[in-house]
Amino acid sequence: MKTKVSFKRILMPVTLSPLPKMTHQTMQSIKVISLSYKTADVAVRGQLQFSEEEVQSFLSSFQAHEDVKSLVLLSTCNRTELYFESETTTAKDMIEQMLTFKGVWISGHLLKIIESTHESAQYIMEVATGLHSMVLGDKQIIQQVKSAYLQSQSMGLVSGVFERLFQQVFRAFKRTSNETAFLRGSQSTSYLAVEHTRRLVGKQAKVLLLGAGEIAKDVVKYLVSQGFENVVIANRTIEKAQTLAKLKESYCYLPFSEIPQYFSDFEVIISSIGVKDLIQDYFFTKAHFPKVLIDLAVPASISLSDSIRQAVQLINIDTLVEKIQVNKAESQAAVSDVQTIIGQELAQFMKWHDSLPINQFLASLKQHYKxxxxxxxxxxxxxxxxxxxxxxxxxxxxxxxxxxxxxxxxxxxxxxxxxxxxxxx
Incomplete structure (x- = not known):
């Protein structure tokens, strides 16, 4: 019996430096830090990519913090963003915390920083509706935002302000979906990966999908809808691969340890696992090997020498959108409608937020009288x-x-x- 390979990252304990304490009563403000595909390539984004375990560890270090009232960490292939609420803690303070935790250095000009509540709330709504996605109107981003929010909520890192903000964020997305054509012409990078596979090798191709997370689930959905029958799923947690394979009767699963043994049986590899250099030259020792490799992971999971690269088509998420022309006419035409909806939801949130000092004073006065x-x-x-x-x-x-x-x-x-x-x- 073969030993199962584990790719679980070992997290070393990290000591974060203390953030500044509150010195006086000021208004809480919402702030944003963003590293996205707009300013950084896949290699740089990979340095600030957080695994599920790292997100949990990073968030937990702020659970007892006096000044950071809310904290949401969104880490996807295309962006790593921190949304937080504080009185005195600045974006610069939080950037230092992130870089220290990851043990990396990233040039400040690659980071987008917003430190006003109004602009931050607007930006978060725009991200969640897909206005800032690599593929305009990417439907996958809303689930990623929801997951990040719910994780923070479960850890006690969502205040009343963030609860109200994200209610408006999710309402803005729902209205965008119901009231505009913005999402009708949009597709996710997962869809583009499957569509590209179909065009290159056809839906009869034998496909190996690496991973069983949210991106992999999205890929499987499109593989099924486009009629791919020969699909095998491999994941470091075999139970997740089994669950995903059950979505179609002909789909199978494979232990990670057996990937090298069966690698040459496949025509297409689609990877969604952010394990650096997971697939390397030694996988290509046989005469026959997969000719199409699509890397949806950050950091990049497929690392090949120039000689191997010349014999295959290797596509990562940054080049995927450039290789497939998607008709975005409906989405582009509806952008102004989406911005109108966001403006309306933002106005509601800001009216509520700006009245907080009045409501807080009246609550204090009520208790004083009583x-x-x-x-x-x-x-x-x-x-x-x-x-x-x-x-x-x-x-x-x-x-x-x-x-x-x-x-x-x-x-x-x-x-x-x-x-x-x-x-x-």
Whole structure:
């Protein structure tokens, strides 16, 4: 019996330097750090690619942090982005944390940085709807954003502000899907990989798919829909490969340890596993070997010498879009409609966000009034039903609440700051 090869990365403990503590009361702001295909090639992006285990480890180091209230880490083939909410922690601080964790150095000009709440919220909505995807309107990105958000939420790294923000983000995507033609003409890189395979070798080709994650699932979906019958799936966790192979009766799975043995049986290799140099020259020792290799992974998982490269067609995710011309007319025509929807959802979020100081002050004032009434009642040995006290407090709050909310926003926020100083809230 052959020993199964494990490709699980061993994570060494990393000590992150402390971030600055809060020194004064300021408004929380939402910030973005992005390294994407727009500024960095696949090799550079691979340096800042986070595995599932690394995402978990990085996020966990912020669970007890005083200033970083929310933190979402999105790491895909095309982008690694950090969305966070803080008062005093800057994007520069967080970049240092990311680079220290990964043990790499990346030139600052390759990183997109946004440090205003309005621009950050708009950017996150644009990413989630596919406006910034390599393939315009890529439908896969919304699931990746949702997964990143839910992971942070499960770890207690999503505040009320981020919860409200991502509600608007997901609503913007849903409206984009239902109200525009933007997503009808769009395809994912997984679709392009399968379409390219079909055009080069036909759907009768024997395909080896490496990986069983989200990208692999997307690939299998298109392999099935386009009529590919001879597909074998290999994954480091064999149970995941088995589960994916069950999607079509003729599909099979293969242990990782047996890939070299059966490698020459395939005409096409599609890799979605971000294990660097997973496929190398020694796989090509037999006269017959796969002639089409598509590398959807970051970091690149297929590393070949020039002599082997001349004998095969090797395509990575950066060149894939250039090799296949996709009709984007519908998506391009609907971009303005998507931007209108995002503008509307962004306006709703910012109206809610900008009113937070007023609502927080009124909540503090409510508690102050309630505590004062209860204290005086105890002092004079009197009692009132809880509902009566709440009614009195509501009457006392009515005038200041109406006055503050009738002002224009900058004026009301300025008044709240003064009132907070007066009441020492």
């Amino acid at each position: 505590s004062t009434i209860q204290e005086k009642l105890q002092q004079y040995h009197q009692e009132l039903p809880e509902g009566v006290i709440d009614s009195i407090v509501a009457s006392l709050l009515k005038t200041p609440a109406v006055s503050l909310k009738s002002m224009n926003l900058p004026e009301s926020v300025s008044s709240v700051q003064q009132l907070n100083n007066i009441y020492h809230f």
